[in-house]
Every structure is written in structure tokens, then in C-alpha cells.
Amino acid sequence: MEGVQAALLLTLQAILSGVLVGGVYGVLSIGLSLAFGVMRIVNFAHGELVMYGMYAGVIASKNFGVDPLLILPLSFVAMALIGSLQYQVVFRRFVGQATLQQLLAAIGCALVFQMIAQMIFGADTRTASSIFSGQYVVFGPFFFSMPQIVAFAIAVVATVLVEALLRMTVWGKAVRAVADDMETAELVGVNASYINIGAFALSAGLAGLAGTVLVTYFPTYPSVGFSLMPIIIIATTIGGLGSIGGTFLGGICCGIIQQVTAMLWNSALQDVPLYVLLMLFIAFRPTGFFGLRSE
Amino acid sequence: MEAAVTDQAAGNAASPATKAASAHRRAFAYGLIAFVLVACLPLLPVNNYILAATVRALIFISLGQAWNVVAGIGGLLSLGHGVFLGLGCYTTGILFNKYGVPPWLGVWVGVGLSLLVALVMGSMTLRMRGVFFALATVAASLAMVQISRHFVDLTGGADGLALKFFGNSLWAAQSRTPAPFLYAALAFVTAYYWITRWILNSKFGLEMQAVRDDEVAAAAAGVAVFRTKMLGLLVSAAMTALAAGLYMQFYMAIDPEAAFGLSQAIQLQLPALIGGLGTAWGPIIGGAIMIFLSEVTNWGGTKVGISGLDIFVYGLMLLAVVLYAPKGVVGTLLRNTVKGSGR
Amino acid sequence: MSALALEVNGVARNFGGVVALRDVSFSVREGEVMGLIGPNGAGKSTLFEIISGNLRPTAGRISYFGKDCTTTASHLRRRAGMCRTFQKVRLFESMTVRQNISVAASQCVQPGRDVQEEVVAILAQLRLEAQSERRPSELTLADRKRVEIGRAIAGYCRLLMLDESLSGLTHDEAQHLIEEILTLNRSRGITVIVVEHVLSVLAAMVKRLVVLHNATVVADGTPTEIAHDPVVIEAYLGTKQKALR
Numbered sequence: 001m002e003g004v005q006a007a008l009l010l011t012l013q014a015i016l017s018g019v020l021v022g023g024v025y026g027v028l029s030i031g032l033s034l035a036f037g038v039m040r041i042v043n044f045a046h047g048e049l050v051m052y053g054m055y056a057g058v059i060a061s062k063n064f065g066v067d068p069l070l071i072l073p074l075s076f077v078a079m080a081l082i083g084s085l086q087y088q089v090v091f092r093r094f095v096g097q098a099t100l101q102q103l104l105a106a107i108g109c110a111l112v113f114q115m116i117a118q119m120i121f122g123a124d125t126r127t128a129s130s131i132f133s134g135q136y137v138v139f140g141p142f143f144f145s146m147p148q149i150v151a152f153a154i155a156v157v158a159t160v161l162v163e164a165l166l167r168m169t170v171w172g173k174a175v176r177a178v179a180d181d182m183e184t185a186e187l188v189g190v191n192a193s194y195i196n197i198g199a200f201a202l203s204a205g206l207a208g209l210a211g212t213v214l215v216t217y218f219p220t221y222p223s224v225g226f227s228l229m230p231i232i233i234i235a236t237t238i239g240g241l242g243s244i245g246g247t248f249l250g251g252i253c254c255g256i257i258q259q260v261t262a263m264l265w266n267s268a269l270q271d272v273p274l275y276v277l278l279m280l281f282i283a284f285r286p287t288g289f290f291g292l293r294s295e
Numbered sequence: 296m297e298a299a300v301t302d303q304a305a306g307n308a309a310s311p312a313t314k315a316a317s318a319h320r321r322a323f324a325y326g327l328i329a330f331v332l333v334a335c336l337p338l339l340p341v342n343n344y345i346l347a348a349t350v351r352a353l354i355f356i357s358l359g360q361a362w363n364v365v366a367g368i369g370g371l372l373s374l375g376h377g378v379f380l381g382l383g384c385y386t387t388g389i390l391f392n393k394y395g396v397p398p399w400l401g402v403w404v405g406v407g408l409s410l411l412v413a414l415v416m417g418s419m420t421l422r423m424r425g426v427f428f429a430l431a432t433v434a435a436s437l438a439m440v441q442i443s444r445h446f447v448d449l450t451g452g453a454d455g456l457a458l459k460f461f462g463n464s465l466w467a468a469q470s471r472t473p474a475p476f477l478y479a480a481l482a483f484v485t486a487y488y489w490i491t492r493w494i495l496n497s498k499f500g501l502e503m504q505a506v507r508d509d510e511v512a513a514a515a516a517g518v519a520v521f522r523t524k525m526l527g528l529l530v531s532a533a534m535t536a537l538a539a540g541l542y543m544q545f546y547m548a549i550d551p552e553a554a555f556g557l558s559q560a561i562q563l564q565l566p567a568l569i570g571g572l573g574t575a576w577g578p579i580i581g582g583a584i585m586i587f588l589s590e591v592t593n594w595g596g597t598k599v600g601i602s603g604l605d606i607f608v609y610g611l612m613l614l615a616v617v618l619y620a621p622k623g624v625v626g627t628l629l630r631n632t633v634k635g636s637g638r
Numbered sequence: 639m640s641a642l643a644l645e646v647n648g649v650a651r652n653f654g655g656v657v658a659l660r661d662v663s664f665s666v667r668e669g670e671v672m673g674l675i676g677p678n679g680a681g682k683s684t685l686f687e688i689i690s691g692n693l694r695p696t697a698g699r700i701s702y703f704g705k706d707c708t709t710t711a712s713h714l715r716r717r718a719g720m721c722r723t724f725q726k727v728r729l730f731e732s733m734t735v736r737q738n739i740s741v742a743a744s745q746c747v748q749p750g751r752d753v754q755e756e757v758v759a760i761l762a763q764l765r766l767e768a769q770s771e772r773r774p775s776e777l778t779l780a781d782r783k784r785v786e787i788g789r790a791i792a793g794y795c796r797l798l799m800l801d802e803s804l805s806g807l808t809h810d811e812a813q814h815l816i817e818e819i820l821t822l823n824r825s826r827g828i829t830v831i832v833v834e835h836v837l838s839v840l841a842a843m844v845k846r847l848v849v850l851h852n853a854t855v856v857a858d859g860t861p862t863e864i865a866h867d868p869v870v871i872e873a874y875l876g877t878k879q880k881a882l883r
Contacts, residue, residue: 498744501733501737501740501741501744502741502745504730504732504733505730505733505741507732508730508731508732508733509728509729509730509731511692511724511728512724512728512729512730513713513730513741514691514692514711514712514713514716515690515712515713515716515721515722515724515728515790516713516716516741516742516745516746516789516790516792517713517716517717517741517742517745517746517793518713518741518745519711519713520713573732
């Protein structure tokens, strides 16, 4: 009886931790989902944008003694600018079609970004510390890492804000119109090129913001982007490419599955069920739970 | 027995067929010269480093040629082709170290395993849009990284697998000097070149290219799209796993990252992308360019104190090719050639 | 009484909540040249895709020369002689004209016949010999359409379905194309279904029209009958400007 209870508690702990971690996976991914939904661009360099956000947090914390959480707006803006640049130079010509050329161009970007990071920051693993570092919160039989709770809270807020932006503002409606049907949107007077670059900037900004939040409990290194991309891809595929809320929930699913696998089986294999899930989704439901119908 | 290359005489009054034929002969001549040069390398007073570098280049090219079949001719971007490389390497290595199976036999088990994995992966993902297939291959290879790291007893875990050294041994396919590997690798590159040309000129190759250009139109022309894609993937997987055997014997060691990692998988694609997707010469020329640039950059990088600079160059080259010369070096040169197949 | 090349029986198709086709039924006799028309949004494309095998109907059956083919794969339909062209010409851009036709010829050629001979014959029939080594990007639209038709009939063709093949052509080019299609019908006995949404274009070409409107068949008769049918007139009146583009 005690054994079962203990197992149950551990599982519940894993699930709850999974939710926390998953929320951050979610906010890491909603940028990618947005870019795909509006412009059909799969930004394989999305992980690198996150990576720069992480380094921003490290610099703030180690070089300036400022808590990474305080520079979130700065991270957002900086990455939005870099994202706009990336869009103008590389992605603009690929808008509308998720072609393989575009994927290759994104991979090229990723490699270049990685090397630039390595040249500037060095190849070592770096961490950042926030005021919450090392703190733990205890709720009954469960304990949670404070940075993770804060990160989750920020993730939720960010996601809600983005959804609100898309559903309630004029700009947001224009973005959704373009995502739906670019030609028709232009017919009714929407300037698709402005919308596209804006949406991409938002997607990049979110990546940076998510990175800065993530680095409060997760170390960074130049190729961390490639390590994060699988989870990001899985979260977006499960939740649905193009759906913000769906991707966030997809992230939470990933987090839960990952943590439960780590606990029940082995933390070294914690991502394997996710990869299997990805394959299954691709084979049977590529649009995810909430995604747009992919052409 | 011909290969095609550039046709520069735009204002030439000769018929297209004659132009193409003379271009073919020229390319074949260049190819023959290159082949002889490389084959004679071990006989010249060059140091082992250059020989080893040539072997590395040739192995790299043959992997690129294998990828070119499914991606260049077939149009299916496999981002995780490392799966087959890794399966080939690990199978050969494990069978040799643990069970004493000579690599000459072991590699075929690796090929068989790769075909199986390709079959499973393909049936799940080939009916979907290309982007999803690409992502699925990424997922598969990353899963393999974790799996190979975990089963330490079998694979040596994160440290990887090293072959037991037997010195110069034909049975173990090992050698103290790079020379035998040079000939083996040269044989691979040449064989794969001819295989690629044969495919391009065959009905199968035509089907693959039709599917690549426009799946729906291909079906409307009677092509069995799914079966064609699957066959292309299987051939490519087998070729990769076979070359993986050579890879393993030359490097004598493999680890999860080198086998299945994303960085490796991306590098595999560059020879064909830079040289010219879907052409027989593409991966060879592209691979040669890459290795040359890589050696130069790394040499320069060590002078300046930066390691891994070649990855940066790869990224730039990839961007440059995709944005400005999507047909690669060979493809762009071929724009004027009249004959479409047999490149 | 000649055989029925195609029988469409009670075909319906929904997309989520949208009804694209509702109880569509008609048949086409072998050797007939039939037109399928209707205003934009009437369901012509959906019906076309269902007949050619790229879409499954939600209900109903398709029969081809007496055999049910509702669930047959599209490439198998092609090999059985049910051929189609596309609204926007879709050729294999990386291949020459000859290779474009070879793809179809090698897949569909009948046992005992030589692929190369078939390719040469098709090139001759459609007067494409001069362009056989060119790439599609170097051709005019009219020539591209002829290549597409050549590819569509190569090897084996009993039923040819044309999807708005005349759009984008000048009057003369369209006339030439119509003549070529009618020649194919007469000399090879190929049944032809032409989908268009401009009435006038078809009038001279076909002896029979099936009119689609609001997801179902509203008229079926000779061009003269159709032109005077009040239901058809009303269907087009509201979209008259677009239809007569």
C-alpha cells in the first residue's frame, strides 16, 4: 500500500514538474508555430534565437549583476530585431511555401549563428543566476524549483498576451487574416509584407524572451539550439503548427511525458517517447491537435 | 560511358547533340585524369596526413553520393540520414568486437538493419509533405543518439565504440597505413558515381525525378508515387550503410554524436547541395570543394585560435548556395547543356 | 449502344461542414465529347479530383468502362487510360519535353509496344518534334499545354479529362488546341470531358453539356438546350461578369 502510494506521489510530482517545464517548452515553441502559421516558414534556426536569449541572460547576470528576468523586454526587442534581419535577408523570398530550400536556408542560418556565438562567447557551458536560483518551494509532499515556477508563470503570461494580441487587436486580426489566406487579406487592404515581418519579429522576440527565462535554470552553450529544437518541433507538431494555445499545450504535454519517462524509466531516454510520438503524429495527424490544415 | 559538363559554346552552330557529346567526352577525360591522380597518390612521396585527408574526403563524398540519391534525384530531404550511417557503423563494430564477425560480413547486417529502419520510417512518413518527412528523420536520428548513449553494454555509451586493433589484417579489414583505404574509398566513389548515372538514365530515375518535380503530375502520368519514394529511400539507405562500413574501418571508432548527431547529418548533405543536387558529378565536386575549404579554414582557424571554424564556413556556403545558386556548382554550369539526363 | 466510358453515381463530398458536392450523377458514352461547366464554386474542381482519383467521395460511386474505381489509386486509373490535364499546367520542369512524355509512356505503354516508338508517335501527333529537347520553361503557354496533353495520352488513353485547358490562350491558340483535341477524339476514339466555366468556348466543341451549380447537376443536354435553360441562365446571371471573363 505504501509502495503504491509512494509511486503515485512520485508520478504526480513528475507530472507537476512536467507541467512547469512544459510551460517553458511551450513558450519556446510558440514563436516557431507563429512563423509557420503566418508565413509557412519553418525556422530551423529558432533554437539559435533562443540560445542568444540565453546568452543575453548570462551576460546580464554575470557581467552586469542584473537579474535576467529584468532584461526580458530587452531580450525580446533585441531578438526581434535580429529576427527581422534574418527574415529580410533569408526568409522573405520563401514566404508562403514550406519548401525544402527554405529549410536548408534555415539550417545554414543556424550553423552561422552557432559559430558566431562560439566566437563571441566561447564554447564553454555558461549559467546565469537570478534572485530565485537555488530556491525550492514545498507544497505538501511535493517540491518545486522556484526558478521553474517563475519561468512557468512568465511563460503563461507571455502566451496569454500573444493570444490576446492575435485575437483582440487590429494588428492581430490582420496577422490571422494573412495566416488564413494571404491573397484575400491583401485584397481587403492588409499589407502582407509588413504583417509578415512583424509576425516574424514577434516570433523571434518570443524565442529570445523564452531563452532568457530558460537560462535561469538551464545552462547554455553555442549548440544548445540544436538540443532544444527536437522538443520545440515535437511541441509544435503535437499542438499544431500555427496554433499558439495548441503549441503551448503541446509543450506541456512534452514536459509531462519527458518527466514521467525520466522518473519511471530512465532520464537518459526521457526524450525517446517524444520522438516516437512525433513520428506517430507525422504519420497520422500532422496538423496536431489544434493546428491549421497544412496545404 | 559518358559524363556531361558545361556547354560554353552558346553561339555555336553545331547541333545540340554534337555539343553535348563533346562536353561529355571532356568531362569523362577530366574524370579519368582525376581518378588516375588519386590512385597514384600513395605511390608518390606524400606524407600520411595528405593520404588520410584524401581518404576522409573520399569517404565523405561517397556518403554524400548516397544521400544524393534520395534527396537529389528523389527530392526527399532526409535530415537524419545519420541514422543509416550510425546503424552501419555500430552494427559492423559490435559484431566485430563482441562476436568476431569480420567486417566484410558484418557490414551487410548493417545494410539489412538500415533497410528495415528505412522501410518503417518510410511507410510512416513518405505519404506526408516533404517537410514532415525531413522532421521525422531528425526525430529518428536524435532518438538513436539517446538510445545509443543509453545501452552502454552494447554500444559503449557516450564514449562510443572502438574497434579492437589487429594491425595490418585483411580479414579484419584494418591497416596501419591509409593506402588500402584510399583504394577502397576511391572504389566506392567511382562505383557510386556509376550507380548514380545508371539510376539517372533508367526508368526508375525518371520516376524519381518526376515525383521530385511534381508528385501530383507524376501520379497523373501513371507513376506509383509512394513506391517510387520508398525505393529511393531504400537504395539510399543501403548505400549509406555500406559506406558506413568503410567509415568504421578507417576511423576505427564511432560515438553517438558522430554517428547520429544533427551536425554530422547536415554535413553529409553539403557535398550534393553545393556541388549540384541530383547530378552524378555534384557530390564529387561539392565534396572536394568542401574538404578543401574545410582544411584551409581549420588551418586558418588554429592560427587565430578558433576551432570548428569550418562549421561556420559550411553554414555560409549552405546559405550562399540555397539563396543564390540552388542548383549547386554543377547544376549552374549545366544550365546550358542540352541533354537532361546522364549528368 | 456504345459502352459507358464513365459513370458518376450519386457522388457527394463534404469538407467539414461545407457541402462541395451533393448527389451528382451522369454518364459519358465512349467516344463522346462532353463539357462540364458551372460557375466558380459550383464544385467542378472537387468533382474532377474525385473522378481522377485524388479525392475520395463521401458517398457515391465512379465507374470506368463498367468497373467500379471509386477507391482505385490515381496512378492506376491513369494506367487504365483515365487521363487528365491540370488547370495550371504542371510539367516536370527539370526534364525535356521528350522526357516528360517518356515518363507517362514508360508507365502506361501497352505490352508488346516499344516505349521509344510511343514517345516518337506522340511527339509527331502533337507536332512537338522541334521542341523535344527543350525544357518546359522555354516554351510558350500553348506549347506547354500541348506537352501536357501529350503526356496525358501517352502509352494508353481512353478517357481524357481537361481541366480548364483553354484558359490563358489567345483565341487562335485556343482554336488550334480544340482542333487537336477533336482530332484525338476522332482518330483515337478517346472520350473527352472538358471542364470549363466559360460557356461560349465549349459551344462549338461539344455536343453535350452537364451543368453544375451549387454542388449539384442542374442541367444536362445539348449546348442549345443549355443556353436556353432558365435554371442555367439564373445560375450564371449572378456571376455573369466572372463567367464571361
